[in-house]
Amino acid sequence: MNPDKIVCNCMNVTNGAIRDAVYSGAGTLEEVQEITGAGTVCGACLDDVKRLVEQFTAEKSQS
Numbered sequence: 001m002n003p004d005k006i007v008c009n010c011m012n013v014t015n016g017a018i019r020d021a022v023y024s025g026a027g028t029l030e031e032v033q034e035i036t037g038a039g040t041v042c043g044a045c046l047d048d049v050k051r052l053v054e055q056f057t058a059e060k061s062q063s
């Protein structure tokens, strides 16, 4: 995974920023949206953001 890849173009949010939000305690899509702003403008990235939140949440629980 490239942490610098932009997931949300509207808010310039990267993979890494979503990962950081999850690792710093955000457990749901809504919380990640609040912290990063991802998915709060046009909504086109929401599926990707949601998938990443699920992926990082799973990763975090294994570490």
Ligand code: FES
Binding pocket: 007, 008, 009, 010, 011, 038, 039, 040, 041, 042, 043, 044, 045, 046
């Ligand atoms: S691309 Fe994420 S809200 Fe538009």
